[in-house]
Amino acid sequence: MSKALVWFRRDLRDFDHAALFHALKSHAQVYCVFVFDIGILDALQLRADRRVEFIHRSLQALDGALRARGGGLIVRHGDPVSLIPALASRLEVAAVYANRDYEPAALRRDADVADALRTLGIGFQDFKDQVIFEKDEVLTQAGRPFSVFTPYKKTWLKQLDDFQLKAYPVEKYAAHLAPPPEGESLPSLESLGFEPTNLTELSIPVGMEGGRQLLEDFRRRISRYKARRDFPAAKGVSYLSVHLRFGTVSIRELARLAHAVGGEGAETWLSELVWRDFYFQILWHHPHVVSHSFRSEFDRVAWDSAPALLEAWQQGRTGYPIVDAAMRQLLHSGYMHNRLRMIVASFLTKDLGIDWREGERFFALHLNDFDLAANNGGWQWAASTGCDAQPWFRIFNPVTQSEKFDPEGAFIRRYLPELARVPDKYIHAPWTLPPIDQKLASCVIGEDYPAPVVDHARARERTLARFEVVKGPGETATEG
Incomplete structure (x- = not known):
């Protein structure tokens, strides 16, 4: 009787x-396993990590769902390079199945697992699952990978068809699921070396059911997505990113929704899913972006070493309310609105003059939905070092960005209660509030709320000078 092992990641x-x-479909008995990978977990700096708790609780839900179908989940904690082959051998399976990953470290891990399995006479098969198009599936007419988003998107949409969006009918063969061996149970969060977080307090839905709830809620709002997505105080986005990151929803299901609904809102949201595929293929074809600029000439840019400024940015005390509110949202919840990600990244790199890699590392530490490809792509876009990036001479003004996207200061006041009584006219630049009015608003600058750590106009000039090393003909500065 042919048996297989499916490795969930x-x-x-x-x-x-x-x-x-x-x-x-191919085997009469199929076991399921998840490994808490010490290569990943041991590198985490926080013992109270929302992502680990999200995974842990989602595994409980997955195990329950598999048991309802007659199967169940085997859970291990350690190095998958040794654990997966050992388990496969013990279960006497013919092959291990997994969905493909595209990050350099994951590719090395999977290659090592496949080699170890091969020595045991066990096969290893992986499949495309977390993207719509991968690797070389969307190429230029010359057969090269795209480095500019708009033509990539046009080709992506042209190639999209029912086959790419078709769901895999797992339920058709669910009778082949095999229950775990006797004595298998999900380890506790504490036994993994982690502590509970504020995930429950934040009311972040977890697992497949949580993903379904959010998807159904967004289905009712998707037509307004384009109009509302840039305003952090509004309920305009899907909030599905952490579920997409850990696969508690299916990318095909999300793309089908956007494709079926149509209209400006759905089309704009579909574009965001295309951006996700775009950054995955950039990482696949250009793995050097993990530690270097996509465009090598931008490695010549000399960033400042400014630990005090970096700490002020990390802690949300730069004196620029939209930046500080966004960073405090991240620290409190592990979430940051996409428009705010662009604003705080631009501020770090072009107002503070600090290397984008510092910001990328901080996001990697705190974001619930951290994904190497998208995080790296977003930071290099903001820093103007990446593919199809924001031009280096376009510099976000944090005050005008705040006025445009949080006009009444509703988001700012939510995360900066010390500014609660500052009038709308001054909420985006409270240091301009007259001193007597600062006292009346219980917000004295320099005491109750920080003074700006940099002057934007001067910082802008420094950034323009910084990027002179890569300046091309005809490039002139603009303010965003």
């Missing part, structure tokens, strides 16, 4: 799952 669901479907 960032795909924590029992539906529309490529590897699970192919294993169930």
